Amino acid sequence: MIRFKAVLGLVMVTIILGACGRSEETESLSGVVFEEITDENSYLGTPAVIRYDEFLKDKNNWPDSDYKSIHVALGFIDDDDIPELFVTLDTVSIFGVHIYKYDPDSDSVIYLGEFSQYGFCKYSEKKNRIWGQYGNNGYFENYYYEIVGNEVKVVGRLLSDGAFEEIKYYADYADMDESGGVITHVDPVSRPDDSFCISEQEFEQRDEEYMQTKEPIMIGYNNMAEMIIKGE
Numbered sequence: 001m002i003r004f005k006a007v008l009g010l011v012m013v014t015i016i017l018g019a020c021g022r023s024e025e026t027e028s029l030s031g032v033v034f035e036e037i038t039d040e041n042s043y044l045g046t047p048a049v050i051r052y053d054e055f056l057k058d059k060n061n062w063p064d065s066d067y068k069s070i071h072v073a074l075g076f077i078d079d080d081d082i083p084e085l086f087v088t089l090d091t092v093s094i095f096g097v098h099i100y101k102y103d104p105d106s107d108s109v110i111y112l113g114e115f116s117q118y119g120f121c122k123y124s125e126k127k128n129r130i131w132g133q134y135g136n137n138g139y140f141e142n143y144y145y146e147i148v149g150n151e152v153k154v155v156g157r158l159l160s161d162g163a164f165e166e167i168k169y170y171a172d173y174a175d176m177d178e179s180g181g182v183i184t185h186v187d188p189v190s191r192p193d194d195s196f197c198i199s200e201q202e203f204e205q206r207d208e209e210y211m212q213t214k215e216p217i218m219i220g221y222n223n224m225a226e227m228i229i230k231g232e
Helices: 047-057 201-213
Strands: 002-008 011-017 024-026 069-075 082-088 096-102 108-117 120-124 127-134 140-149 151-161 170-172 219-220 225-231
Touching: 024 047, 047 096, 047 108, 069 219, 096 120, 108 127, 108 140, 108 151, 120 225, 127 201, 140 201, 151 201
Parallel strands: 002 024
Antiparallel strands: 002 011, 011 225, 069 082, 069 225, 082 096, 096 108, 120 127, 120 219, 127 140, 140 151, 151 170
16 A cells, blocks of 8 residues: 655645555655556656656645535646646545646646536547546546647537437437536536438547547546545
8 A cells, every 4th residue: 555645734635546466655746656658767756757746735726615525637638748637636536537637838737627517537648639538327528638838629529318218329419519627517508419320330430530549548636645634
């Protein structure tokens, strides 16, 4: 069991990540082995990880939190060889995954937004794609994003609707324009006209095209390092 411990004013933060059944402590993200990053030398001691450490240790980034824990991970979304930081709040499944990037020009941590629901999202390693899903009761919109500068933009949307005897699939049914900033999905659409229906096979093909891989990485609180937040 690897533990990351730091005292943040009146808040104690412990990052817990199971590893080989042993118990160790570290004071840096660089000492935590994340499953999705196989080449440790690609991030250990880099300016990005140093700034992420500082960000996670700064109690002002988690003010008056009602959450008992957050979860963190690193991963390479785009191909700049600088890892992005993933954060989920507690283990409540309605929350999405907050993603941050390091901007070397300003030497700062940039918030990209909250993606998906249900405590997880997907990304395509070094192919600059993020997947998020929004909806309920069998009606789910799938959004596909890419990082552009210090923001994200939507590059695709697919919809699956399970309200019928057979699931209906839709594509190209709504405007994909974003209003900018940290807004990561537009308002849900009403049920599209059947003229936008596609087959399940085409739905899967388009999903693969948008993600640019058959094997995107799922990232969520159940495979991220846990930070236990305790008020003192």
